[in-house]
Amino acid sequence: METKYNIVKQAIRSKILDGTFQPHQKINSESELMKQFSVSRHTVRLAIGELVNQGWLYREQGAGTFCADRSKEESLSTIEEQKNIAIITTYISDYIFPSIIRGVESYLSERGYHVSLFSTNNDHENERRFLEKILAQHFDGVIIEPTKSAISNPNINYFLNLERKHLPYIMINACYDGLEPLSLVVDDEKGGFLQTEHLIELGHKNIAGFFNSDDSQGIKRMEGYLKAHRKHQLPINPNNIIKYKTEEKTIKPTEELENLLSLPSKNRPTGLVCYNDELAIALLNVLRKKNLQVPDDISIVGFDNSFLAEVSEVKLTTIQHPKSEIGVKAGEIILELVKQSKRYKPNKAMVESIVFEPELIVRNSTKAR
Amino acid sequence: METKYNIVKQAIRSKILDGTFQPHQKINSESELMKQFSVSRHTVRLAIGELVNQGWLYREQGAGTFCADRSKEESLSTIEEQKNIAIITTYISDYIFPSIIRGVESYLSERGYHVSLFSTNNDHENERRFLEKILAQHFDGVIIEPTKSAISNPNINYFLNLERKHLPYIMINACYDGLEPLSLVVDDEKGGFLQTEHLIELGHKNIAGFFNSDDSQGIKRMEGYLKAHRKHQLPINPNNIIKYKTEEKTIKPTEELENLLSLPSKNRPTGLVCYNDELAIALLNVLRKKNLQVPDDISIVGFDNSFLAEVSEVKLTTIQHPKSEIGVKAGEIILELVKQSKRYKPNKAMVESIVFEPELIVRNSTKAR
DNA sequence: TCCGATTTGTTCGTATGTATG
DNA sequence: GCATACATACGAACAAATCGG
Numbered sequence: 001m002e003t004k005y006n007i008v009k010q011a012i013r014s015k016i017l018d019g020t021f022q023p024h025q026k027i028n029s030e031s032e033l034m035k036q037f038s039v040s041r042h043t044v045r046l047a048i049g050e051l052v053n054q055g056w057l058y059r060e061q062g063a064g065t066f067c068a069d070r071s072k073e074e075s076l077s078t079i080e081e082q083k084n085i086a087i088i089t090t091y092i093s094d095y096i097f098p099s100i101i102r103g104v105e106s107y108l109s110e111r112g113y114h115v116s117l118f119s120t121n122n123d124h125e126n127e128r129r130f131l132e133k134i135l136a137q138h139f140d141g142v143i144i145e146p147t148k149s150a151i152s153n154p155n156i157n158y159f160l161n162l163e164r165k166h167l168p169y170i171m172i173n174a175c176y177d178g179l180e181p182l183s184l185v186v187d188d189e190k191g192g193f194l195q196t197e198h199l200i201e202l203g204h205k206n207i208a209g210f211f212n213s214d215d216s217q218g219i220k221r222m223e224g225y226l227k228a229h230r231k232h233q234l235p236i237n238p239n240n241i242i243k244y245k246t247e248e249k250t251i252k253p254t255e256e257l258e259n260l261l262s263l264p265s266k267n268r269p270t271g272l273v274c275y276n277d278e279l280a281i282a283l284l285n286v287l288r289k290k291n292l293q294v295p296d297d298i299s300i301v302g303f304d305n306s307f308l309a310e311v312s313e314v315k316l317t318t319i320q321h322p323k324s325e326i327g328v329k330a331g332e333i334i335l336e337l338v339k340q341s342k343r344y345k346p347n348k349a350m351v352e353s354i355v356f357e358p359e360l361i362v363r364n365s366t367k368a369r
Numbered sequence: 370m371e372t373k374y375n376i377v378k379q380a381i382r383s384k385i386l387d388g389t390f391q392p393h394q395k396i397n398s399e400s401e402l403m404k405q406f407s408v409s410r411h412t413v414r415l416a417i418g419e420l421v422n423q424g425w426l427y428r429e430q431g432a433g434t435f436c437a438d439r440s441k442e443e444s445l446s447t448i449e450e451q452k453n454i455a456i457i458t459t460y461i462s463d464y465i466f467p468s469i470i471r472g473v474e475s476y477l478s479e480r481g482y483h484v485s486l487f488s489t490n491n492d493h494e495n496e497r498r499f500l501e502k503i504l505a506q507h508f509d510g511v512i513i514e515p516t517k518s519a520i521s522n523p524n525i526n527y528f529l530n531l532e533r534k535h536l537p538y539i540m541i542n543a544c545y546d547g548l549e550p551l552s553l554v555v556d557d558e559k560g561g562f563l564q565t566e567h568l569i570e571l572g573h574k575n576i577a578g579f580f581n582s583d584d585s586q587g588i589k590r591m592e593g594y595l596k597a598h599r600k601h602q603l604p605i606n607p608n609n610i611i612k613y614k615t616e617e618k619t620i621k622p623t624e625e626l627e628n629l630l631s632l633p634s635k636n637r638p639t640g641l642v643c644y645n646d647e648l649a650i651a652l653l654n655v656l657r658k659k660n661l662q663v664p665d666d667i668s669i670v671g672f673d674n675s676f677l678a679e680v681s682e683v684k685l686t687t688i689q690h691p692k693s694e695i696g697v698k699a700g701e702i703i704l705e706l707v708k709q710s711k712r713y714k715p716n717k718a719m720v721e722s723i724v725f726e727p728e729l730i731v732r733n734s735t736k737a738r
Numbered sequence: 739t740c741c742g743a744t745t746t747g748t749t750c751g752t753a754t755g756t757a758t759g
Numbered sequence: 760g761c762a763t764a765c766a767t768a769c770g771a772a773c774a775a776a777t778c779g780g
Contacts, residue, residue, distance in 0.1 A: 003767065029745060040769050045746090053422045061746045062776030082506075084485070092471040093693070098462035105461055105488050109495075114502065116453070116485045119474050126478075133483060137451070281680055288682060311650055313657060313682045324462070372748065398764060409750050414765090430765045431758030 004039050008047035011037070014128075016056055016067055017135045018157035019164060023069035027057065030065075071165075083113040085334055086134050087143040088127065090215075092119040095278055096304055096323050097145075100172065103327020104143060111335065113140070120147045122214065122246055124154050131158040135165070141334040142169035148246075149174035149216040168337035172330050174216045182333060183353045184326050188217045191319045191358035192224025195273045195301040198317065198360055200232045202368040204271035204299060206240070208260055210253045210283070212275045213243040221303065225273055240269055253279055254286050261290055270298055270369055277302035277309050280316055280365075295367035305361050315363035322356045329354060373408050377416035380406070385425055385436055392438035396426065399434075452482040454703055455503050456512040457496065459584075461488045464647055465673050465692050466514075469541065472696020473512060480704065482509070489516045491583065491615055493523050500527035504534065510703040511538035518543035518585040537706035541699050543585045551702060552722045553695050557586045560688045560727035561593025564642045564670040567686065567729055569601045571737040573640035573668060575609070577629055579622045579652070581644045582612040590672065594642055609638055622648055623655050630659055639667055639738055646671035646678050649685055649734075664736035674730050684732035691725045698723060 015021045028036065033044045048065055051057045059065045085108055089097050105115045116139070118130040127147045134142055135158065142162065146153070153176045162169050171183040192209075199207050209225040212218035222241065229236045240260070244252040260269055274280040280302035284294060292298050294314045302309055302318035309316035322329075336351045381402075384390050397405065402413045417434055420426045428434045454477055458466050474484045485508070487499040496516045503511055504527065511531065515522070522545045531538050540552040561578075568576050578594045581587035591610065598605045609629070613621040629638055643649040649671035653663060661667055663683045671678055671687035678685035691698075705720050 005767075031745080042770085043768060046767085049418075059746065060777080062744080062778080064745060064777090086483075092474060093467035098467040101486070102460075102462040102488065105486055106490075109487060109499070112502075114485050114487065116483050117470070117474055118478060118483065119471060121475075130478070130483075133481075308680060311677060311680050374748075400764080411751085412749060415748085428765065429758080430756070431763075433758090433764060 004037070005043045005046040005050075008033060008037050008039065008044060009050055012047065012051060013056060013136075014132060017132045017161065018155075019161040020157070021067040023067055023071070025067050026064045027067060082138045082140060084116060084139050085113050085141045085143065085331075085338075086116045086118060086130075086139045087145075088118045088120060088130050089145045090120050090122045090147055092117065095276070095308075096306055096321060099323040100145075100327040100330075103324035103329075104331045105327075106324075107328045107331030108335070113335070122147050124148065128155050128158065131155055131162075135161060135167075139167065141338045142167065143172060143330050143334055144169055145172050146174045146176050146215075148214050149176060150214055150219050152177065166341050168334060168341050170330060170333055170337070172326055182337070182351060184330055184333070184356070185353075186217070186321060186326075186356045186358055188220035188358075189224040189227065191303060192221030192273070193228045194224070194358055194360045195221070195303065195319060196225045196228035197232070198301060198362070198366065199271035199273065199299055200228060200234060202271075202299065202366060204369060205234060206237070206267070206269045207234075207271040207273060208240040208242065208257070208269035209273040210242045210244070210256075210275055210279055212246060212249065214246045218243075218275055221273075221275060249279070250282070254282060257283055257286050258290075261286075261292070271366070272298065272300045274300065274302050277304050277306045277316055277318055280318070281308050281312060284312060284314065284365075294365050299366040299369075301366060309361075309363065314365050317363045317366040318361050320359040320361055326356065373406070374412045374415040374419075377402060377406050377408065377413060378419055381416065381420060382425060390436040392436055394436050395433040396436060451507050451509060453485060453508050454482050454510045454512065454700075454707075455485045455487060455499075455508045456514075457487045457489060457499050458514045459489055459491045459516055461486065464645070464677075465675055465690060468692035469514075469696040469699075472693035472698075473700045474696075475693075476697045476700030477704070482704070491516050493517065497524050497527065500524055500531075504530055504536075508536065510707045511536065512541060512699050512703055513538055514541050515543045515545050515584075517583050518545060519583055519588050521546065535710050537703060537710050539699060539702055539706070541695055551706070551720060553699055553702070553725070554722075555586070555690060555695075555725045555727055557589035557727075558593040558596065560672060561590030561642070562597045563593070563727055563729045564590070564672065564688060565594045565597035566601070567670060567731070567735065568640035568642065568668055569597060569603060571640075571668065571735060573738060574603060575606070575636070575638045576603075576640040576642060577609040577611065577626070577638040578642040579611045579613070579625075579644055579648055581615060581618065583615045587612075587644055590642075590644060618648070619651070623651055626652050626655050627659075630655075630661070640735070641667065641669045643669065643671050646673045646675045646685060646687055649687070650677050650681060653681060653683065653734075663734050668735040668738075670735060678730075678732065683734050686732045686735040687730050689728040689730055695725065 021027055030041055030044045034041055048057060052059060055070065056068055057065055058068050087104055091097055108115055120126040124147055156178060159179055169181055171181050173185060175183040175185065196207060209222060211222040226236060242253055242256045272283055274283060280300055283300060287294055287298060294300055302316040304321040305318045309318045333351050390396050399410055399413045403410055417426060421428060425437055426434055427437050456470065456473055460466055477484055489495040493516055525547060528548055538550055540550050542554060544552040544554065565576060578591060580591040595605060611622055611625045641652055643652060649669055652669060656663055656667060663669055671685040673690040674687045678687045702720050
């Protein structure tokens, strides 16, 4: 689908969906589009022709081509309830997302709704594609887990367009800057704080922290790590803070840990604060290879209290994550918002963002020294 | 309305309306129409293009242009294509299903389709509810993982109804008796056979097998277990075969293992064949508590080669499961079926059921004795 | 009201790519 | 492998409608 006319077509469609072209607004003329895309007039006309046929545009000879107003048809089709909620996550199969999705699905399916699933694989381009699809088709609401929430988001226009179309959406796990939607998040800073303080209270003074720097969860957990150090007036060694991107997660943290372990023993960390349980398990593997005992030689704290925490011979000390509960709550809230938007009720402020309080789960991977 | 392309268009339309062109009949080719009306190819294409957009004709590259079957007003009333595939699984978050779902989603979303997710939690009543919803709304195809595939299915009528409505569906992992849909399954009997034979070839003579009896996978893996015993003329001790229902999975197998371990040492099994990796990990926990070493004291074989196999201190010997590959294949096949059903083509037998061949992955949880 | 620049509508020609049978 | 048929893309020309001055 990488034909020239399709490229032109999708580009125009995107500008409609992200709100650049408002209903009845004149779009670029054929000759302008020819220059912009370096294609022949025929190709431009083919692209526009299909969009006209699909009801996105209308043409007026001598005047120009205009963005159609789809709101009327849409309101017709939203009357017959679709009962369809979209959920966009970064990863489907990794780790805790299946639990969140299950929570959403179980709540919604009991109420006659169904869930359409979109996975961005942490790629903004995919996120954009899915938002376009959701805007173009009929969904009653959207639950979004932001992609790369730590960096600025190029798709903000689409979210604003969701608001313009009164399509309710909520965010889970994190939230983009510049948007103020309802959101369901864990207090990640406090989580990171609890992880670190636990080790400090056990007498550890040299604590390494491993944090994903792509999403805001990682950044906040790191801030909690720093806060705990400051509160207990423990000096922070910058070398003890390892930040990694998602793509590097299988290599960089383990390498960096090996570096830390090769230091002279007085400089070597005695405790590891991990971005999540998955990473904790990966680091545990490194420690095994080096014949280091957990928790006797080194303590390690995970995050999420996933099944991984109880799978190994060393049961992980970790932080509770709401997982499927967050999914159920997300289902509840989105349905309430859908109800409000259907009834055109001035919102009763019944629904509010929720911040889940993290909680330390102590198992066998940490020990006083 | 006396433009050339309009003349051509009306002429073709007339031939459809007066029955000269019957549904699915090939109409004159573009070059023939050029001669007939003495117009350029572009003009012919313009005329045909509009008729295609209005649903009078459909084109097939290389084959020709055909008269559409307008009797089905249903397909027309859903103006824009929904491109919506439903997937019904037993569990969303358990284990390997996320990988399968991810495979389906990644394949379909790249092709502009989206996936609606339904989870039965292994309950036929839910399965029925979802099938009703799918029949009532508009979906282009359905991927189903059967619920409790080992016992007879009360929802068979719904599947027959899917066929009546020409709604393509395929089954993954297992297949209901009495239906002959396309299906994607692992050769579970061979898998169970490989698990067991591996232990036999390592010199084990007393091998316990733990099988889920709800789904046909469990039954078939058990049959493979029996077959391996027979092939190697090893007597089968019925007490060594533990069958459990899904609801019992957290309790019964571990209890039964404890019973087996409390037997006098000569009757105690030295190898464990597990329904899947998840169970293997659960049994591994029991063995740890009893201070038994794997693989020195006892060998254990999993199934699925999931992430669980590599998470523990003992890396599991297990059987390869296609996981996300099965999802991708399911996506491929369902789209092919959708295409065929849309085009009303007699199926080209391009698509066939696939049986994935299992493969033994040897790691550290098994050892010769 | 008319003019001219702009914009879309119709039609032709040509060439190459790709799927089908 | 080959002819056929549709798909994509370039170029050119003139017609018809619109709009600002």
